[in-house]
Amino acid sequence: MTKIKSLAELKLKKEELEKKLNLREKSNEPDKYIQIKVGMATSGIASGAKVVMDFLIEELNKRGIDAVVTQTGDMGYCYAEPTIEVKRPGEDPIVFGYVDLKKADEIIEKYLKNGELVEGIIPVNYESIDE
Amino acid sequence: MAQQIKMHLLVCGGTGCRASESDQIQASLEHELKVHGLENEAKVVTTGCFGFCEKGPIVKVIPDNTFYVQVKPGDAREIVEEHVIKGRKVERLLYTDPENKEHVADSKHMGFYRKQIRIALRNCGFIDPENVDEYLARDGYQALGKVLSEMTPEDAIKIIKDSGLRGRGGGGFPTGLKWEITRKSVAEKKYVVCNADEGDPGAFMDRSILEGDPHVVLEAMAICGFAIGADAGLIYIRAEYPLAIKRLKIAIDQARNYGLLGNDILGTGFNFDIELRYGAGAFVCGEETALIHSMEGSRGEPTFKPPFPSVEGYLGKPTNVNNVETFANIPPIINKGSEWFAAIGTARAKGTKVFALAGKINNVGLIEVPMGTTLREVIFEIGGGIKDGKKFKAVQTGGPSGGCLTEKHLDIPIEYDTLIAAGSMMGSGGMIVMDEDDCMVSVAKYYLDFTVEESCGKCSPCRIGNKRLHEILETITKGQGTMEDLSKLKNLSHVIKDTSLCGLGQTSPNPVLSTMENFWDEYISHVVDKKCTSGVCKSLMRYVIIPENCIGCMACARNCPVNCITGERKQVHFIDQDTCIKCGTCLEKCKFNAIAII
Ligand SMILES: Cc1cc2nc3c(=O)[nH]c(=O)nc-3n(C[C@H](O)[C@H](O)[C@H](O)COP(=O)(O)O)c2cc1C
Numbered sequence: 001m002t003k004i005k006s007l008a009e010l011k012l013k014k015e016e017l018e019k020k021l022n023l024r025e026k027s028n029e030p031d032k033y034i035q036i037k038v039g040m041a042t043s044g045i046a047s048g049a050k051v052v053m054d055f056l057i058e059e060l061n062k063r064g065i066d067a068v069v070t071q072t073g074d075m076g077y078c079y080a081e082p083t084i085e086v087k088r089p090g091e092d093p094i095v096f097g098y099v100d101l102k103k104a105d106e107i108i109e110k111y112l113k114n115g116e117l118v119e120g121i122i123p124v125n126y127e128s129i130d131e
Numbered sequence: 132m133a134q135q136i137k138m139h140l141l142v143c144g145g146t147g148c149r150a151s152e153s154d155q156i157q158a159s160l161e162h163e164l165k166v167h168g169l170e171n172e173a174k175v176v177t178t179g180c181f182g183f184c185e186k187g188p189i190v191k192v193i194p195d196n197t198f199y200v201q202v203k204p205g206d207a208r209e210i211v212e213e214h215v216i217k218g219r220k221v222e223r224l225l226y227t228d229p230e231n232k233e234h235v236a237d238s239k240h241m242g243f244y245r246k247q248i249r250i251a252l253r254n255c256g257f258i259d260p261e262n263v264d265e266y267l268a269r270d271g272y273q274a275l276g277k278v279l280s281e282m283t284p285e286d287a288i289k290i291i292k293d294s295g296l297r298g299r300g301g302g303g304f305p306t307g308l309k310w311e312i313t314r315k316s317v318a319e320k321k322y323v324v325c326n327a328d329e330g331d332p333g334a335f336m337d338r339s340i341l342e343g344d345p346h347v348v349l350e351a352m353a354i355c356g357f358a359i360g361a362d363a364g365l366i367y368i369r370a371e372y373p374l375a376i377k378r379l380k381i382a383i384d385q386a387r388n389y390g391l392l393g394n395d396i397l398g399t400g401f402n403f404d405i406e407l408r409y410g411a412g413a414f415v416c417g418e419e420t421a422l423i424h425s426m427e428g429s430r431g432e433p434t435f436k437p438p439f440p441s442v443e444g445y446l447g448k449p450t451n452v453n454n455v456e457t458f459a460n461i462p463p464i465i466n467k468g469s470e471w472f473a474a475i476g477t478a479r480a481k482g483t484k485v486f487a488l489a490g491k492i493n494n495v496g497l498i499e500v501p502m503g504t505t506l507r508e509v510i511f512e513i514g515g516g517i518k519d520g521k522k523f524k525a526v527q528t529g530g531p532s533g534g535c536l537t538e539k540h541l542d543i544p545i546e547y548d549t550l551i552a553a554g555s556m557m558g559s560g561g562m563i564v565m566d567e568d569d570c571m572v573s574v575a576k577y578y579l580d581f582t583v584e585e586s587c588g589k590c591s592p593c594r595i596g597n598k599r600l601h602e603i604l605e606t607i608t609k610g611q612g613t614m615e616d617l618s619k620l621k622n623l624s625h626v627i628k629d630t631s632l633c634g635l636g637q638t639s640p641n642p643v644l645s646t647m648e649n650f651w652d653e654y655i656s657h658v659v660d661k662k663c664t665s666g667v668c669k670s671l672m673r674y675v676i677i678p679e680n681c682i683g684c685m686a687c688a689r690n691c692p693v694n695c696i697t698g699e700r701k702q703v704h705f706i707d708q709d710t711c712i713k714c715g716t717c718l719e720k721c722k723f724n725a726i727a728i729i
Pocket residue numbers: 297298299300301302303304306326327328329330331414415416417418419420452453454455457458559633634635
């Protein structure tokens with residue numbers, strides 16, 4: 001370890017290190033962030049949910065959007081896999097079906113950035129996937 | 132696409148969970164991740180205590196905050212295969228709500244955590260205590276940097292004074308004022324001492340902080356050093372805390388390597404270093420003058436104050452002694468400001484307090500609540516109510532120096548002054564809940580057992596007086612007490628309080644006085660009716676045979692270990708009270724409900 005020689009260096013060090021704790025910080029106060037749940041049951045994984053999840057995590061990170069991405073079991077929409085549920089802070093969750101990479105990209109650009117709805121919404125009559 | 136870590140599996144590495152193999156759980160989880168090729172997607176992190184030790188070992192999954200309890204090493208595979216890979220929570224490992232018996236999906240929905248505000252415990256169960264980088268990522272050492280680079284010692288003291296922080300070790304002395312007094316003591320050498328003796332039975336607040344977030348204490352001590360003008364810090368820790376000691380040592384090394392302890396800290400020219408000193412675990416050594424004598428190599432006995440340590444302490448030099456939890460509040464106060472801290476709590480008590488919740492309560496554990504929270508909220512919301520649906524009887528706060536509060540006190544806000552007014556005290560944070568099965572005379576006796584054992588014997592009111600109190604309580608629980616004994620108990624208690632040298636003796640009669648005040652009826656029934664209504668005092672219990680129910684099957688007589696039951700076959704039996712040892716065997720053996728306790 002090299003010595004930290006000033007408050008300025010300490011601040012830089014913090015900025016560098018805090019990225020690694022980002023996941024924990026955000027999940028500590030999930031309601032402050034966009035929360036995305038990816039359906040990852042067997043049918044979901046087979047239909048590419050994992051790829052979509054990796055894509056979301058990676059791209060949100062790159063595009064500087066703070067979000068908590070979690071996986072969840074079967075969402076009950078096997079026919080529309082992969083499905084994701086998106087909840088913007090203070091809003092009701094929305095479920096999207098048939099999410100491929102292109103759709104995921106569209107959701108990030110339109111819905112997450114501007115709140116613009118995109119096609120593929122599955123009507124829901126419950127609060128959230130696992131509650 | 133590059134893999135990236137999208138899950139953290141936090142495994143509790145506190146003393147409680149370690150005792151039930153949490154280190155093996157960690158190894159198994161790491162193994163399973165490897166087997167499934169997931170090392171680059173999920174990471175296992177050891178953390179400090181989550182406060183939920185009784186239901187440990189705990190594994191918490193991030194980012195979905197799933198809270199697994201009583202996990203075994205053998206569960207690692209299912210957690211990885213189900214949760215990490217498929218996103219399905221392992222239902223059977225989830226915490227069950229004591230009231231509705233439903234599984235709780237994540238920690239954000241657990242009543243235990245909902246009312247808590249974590250300042251002193253903010254990093255416990257969140258960061259890896261053996262990794263300074265995780266502390267740095269959470270603003271670690273920023274407060275020290277800020278104080279050293281941007282403030283005068285007086286500025287720092289002012290912030291602490293304005294915050295309203297008071298000592299968390301028991302006395303509740305205003306921390307900023309103590310720093311100021313120590314700063315004003317003129318001497319070429321001064322010391323900062325951290326009191327990590329934690330002797331209250333059942334208390335583990337300080338241990339958890341040291342195990343879960345050791346750097347916060349080091350940082351705060353350095354800040355204190357700068358404020359009072361000291362370059363040396365000592366942590367007095369009991370030798371029975373091996374894990375805390377290990378983590379402190381690691382933390383000190385890491386801080387030195389980064390130049391956060393040692394000479395010329397952060398290029399400011401300020402020097403400060405910390406050493407550990409070990410205590411043998413005597414309760415009285417937590418008293419600050421005794422602690423200092425013990426560190427000096429003399430007998431750990433208290434001496435009269437003044438002189439206070441802030442004027443004449445370790446090796447005769449001005450010494451600022453603060454408790455672990457007090458220190459844990461310092462960096463957040465510096466970082467966020469005194470107004471932020473002063474806004475938490477009540478007008479008279481600022482910030483939060485950590486309590487070790489124990490006894491007949493559903494959620495036993497370590498909690499941190501804002502000052503002003505009521506006992507009812509702590510016991511019934513966070514604590515999840517009384518075990519087995521029994522009736523609440525009393526709550527003991529303040530450890531051996533505190534008192535027992537009752538139903539009528541449940542709605543008072545927890546503050547230093549309100550607890551004292553109610554006949555107890557804040558103390559260092561022990562909180563023991565009692566139900567209808569607890570006998571309050573026995574509870575008082577239990578605390579006296581402890582005091583008699585722990586009195587250093589230096590002054591006679593404490594040495595002899597407490598022994599006498601204990602004898603009288605013993606007599607009462609045996610059913611041989613008189614009304615005169617009760618008045619003796621009261622008078623002697625006051626004498627001990629008024630004439631003892633140190634805090635131990637000055638507070639030791641509190642459990643007696645508060646139970647007499649709040650549970651006078653129970654004392655009377657022990658003394659006058661010779662009855663222990665809770666069925667605890669064995670000498671006052673009588674096993675008797677109910678003639679109407681006894682069919683004379685002889686089962687009880689055959690099993691009585693002292694052969695004190697007599698009776699012919701098919702005749703009503705009889706228990707000889709003088710020989711009966713009250714073992715309860717007969718009650719268990721009788722199938723005809725013919726034996727009763729009166
Ligand atoms: C018998 C006795 C035992 C004590 N034990 C402790 C202890 O274990 N830990 C502690 O911090 N303070 C303990 N204290 C209080 C200390 O004397 C001292 O007030 C405290 O460490 C000051 O720190 P604070 O102002 O930060 O609370 C004890 C006091 C008495 C009288």
